[in-house]
Amino acid sequence: MTTDNGAVADTNRFQNVQGVRDDLKEVNYLADDGIAGVAFLADRLGKPILVEGPAGTGKTQLAKSIAEITGSKLIRLQCYEGLDESKALYEWNYKKQLLRIQTERGDNEDWTEMKDDIFSDEFLLTRPLLEAITADEPVVLLIDEVDRVEVETEALLLEILSDYQVSIPELGTITAKQIPLVFLTSNNTRELSEALKRRCLYLHVDYPELDREREIVLAKVPDITESLADQVARIVRSIRQLDLKKAPSVSETLDWARTLMILNIDTIDEQTAKETLNILLKYQTDIAKAAKELSVDD
Numbered sequence: 001m002t003t004d005n006g007a008v009a010d011t012n013r014f015q016n017v018q019g020v021r022d023d024l025k026e027v028n029y030l031a032d033d034g035i036a037g038v039a040f041l042a043d044r045l046g047k048p049i050l051v052e053g054p055a056g057t058g059k060t061q062l063a064k065s066i067a068e069i070t071g072s073k074l075i076r077l078q079c080y081e082g083l084d085e086s087k088a089l090y091e092w093n094y095k096k097q098l099l100r101i102q103t104e105r106g107d108n109e110d111w112t113e114m115k116d117d118i119f120s121d122e123f124l125l126t127r128p129l130l131e132a133i134t135a136d137e138p139v140v141l142l143i144d145e146v147d148r149v150e151v152e153t154e155a156l157l158l159e160i161l162s163d164y165q166v167s168i169p170e171l172g173t174i175t176a177k178q179i180p181l182v183f184l185t186s187n188n189t190r191e192l193s194e195a196l197k198r199r200c201l202y203l204h205v206d207y208p209e210l211d212r213e214r215e216i217v218l219a220k221v222p223d224i225t226e227s228l229a230d231q232v233a234r235i236v237r238s239i240r241q242l243d244l245k246k247a248p249s250v251s252e253t254l255d256w257a258r259t260l261m262i263l264n265i266d267t268i269d270e271q272t273a274k275e276t277l278n279i280l281l282k283y284q285t286d287i288a289k290a291a292k293e294l295s296v297d298d
Contacts, residue, residue: 013043013070013138013181028219029058029065030212038203039066048161048182050146050200055187056249057205060144063183067140072181075135076142077128079149085156089166090130093123119170129160133176140181147186151193157184158196208250210237216250221257231268232257239280239290248280256280270294 014020020036031039039062042049051059067074077088085091097118104117126134132141143157160166164176184200186192208216214233217224232253240247248256256279265272273294277287 013072014040016040023069024065027065027068029061030208030215030219031062032212035062035203035205038201042201043181045201046179048184048200049203050184050186050192050197051203051205052186052188053205054207054247054249056251057207058250059183059185059205060142062205063140063142063185066181066183067142070138070140070181072138072140073135074140074142075128075132075180076144079143079145079147079153081148081150083149083153085153087127088129088153088156089127089160090168091125091127092119093125097123121171124168124171129157130166130174132180132182133160133164133166134174135180136177138178138180140183143182143184145187146184146196147189147192154193154196158193158199161196161199207240207247210234213237213250213253217254217257220254221261224257224261225266228260228266228268229257232260235268235273235294236280238293242286242289242293244281244286244289245283246281246286252280 014023017033017037017040020039021031021033024031024036038049041047051062053059064074066072100118100123128141132139146154146157149157161182164179165173167173184196207213210233213236214226214229217229217232218226221229236248236253236256256276259276259279260268260272263272263276274291277290281287281290
């Protein structure tokens with residue numbers, strides 16, 4: 001098949017949506033039809049997936065799990081303010097180039113020959129984006145927290161994800177050997193450009209429903225009882241409904257469940273919940289609100 005930009009895509013990774021769900025479950029990622037469906041379509045259409053939602057809802061883990069079930073190499077670009085082309089795409093090994101120039105200085109080599117030599121693959125330092133499109137093996141490219149980069153860097157991402165190729169002035173155009181499955185995650189700290197959104201399939205990953213979070217706890221916390229997993233999921237759900245500075249993430253839910261297991265807790269009473277709220281919540285004002293809510297409930 002070909003992508004919408006005419007590039008040749010890889011053989012289909014998934015047979016159907018249910019197959020994606022089943023495979024993800026095998027690696028303890030419990031996906032619903034929405035998540036599995038977008039992953040399936042991204043594979044068939046050769047499009048990136050923009051995954052938005054609150055921090056800690058499993059956006060990054062989705063990309064890691066997809067890489068695991070497809071046997072693909074995971075290449076991760078962690079975004080941050082100030083990220084530029086040299087860290088995201090490529091840069092030249094200037095020290096090695098300088099060493100070569102100094103070594104060849106006395107050999108009467110003209111500048112044209114010297115330039116062709118030092119601006120070659122041998123001196124190119126590949127960064128995640130270039131590494132992903134030049135890889136021979138299947139790749140899952142994770143561009144994590146894309147909302148942290150500046151608009152200029154976002155434009156660079158858009159250029160590469162539109163054509164799966166990059167132009168390096170000294171080398172020419174490098175075209176992807178295979179189309180990676182791309183995940184861009186965003187915590188909604190700023191609005192992304194319409195152009196980037198149009199290029200991607202959109203997936204919103206929110207906090208899981210009660211039953212699904214209980215299943216996640218059962219899958220991820222060894223030896224936990226169904227009763228304790230249910231208590232954990234219900235209490236976390238009630239806490240998330242409060243007006244908090246930062247609601248507990250799924251990973252913090254799992255940390256809390258593991259903490260209760262370490263403390264040999266079978267039933268969560270008010271005192272136990274209050275004494276361990278610092279595992280779930282990371283701001284004192286949030287802890288105070290949750291403690292007050294727990295007292296009211298009891």
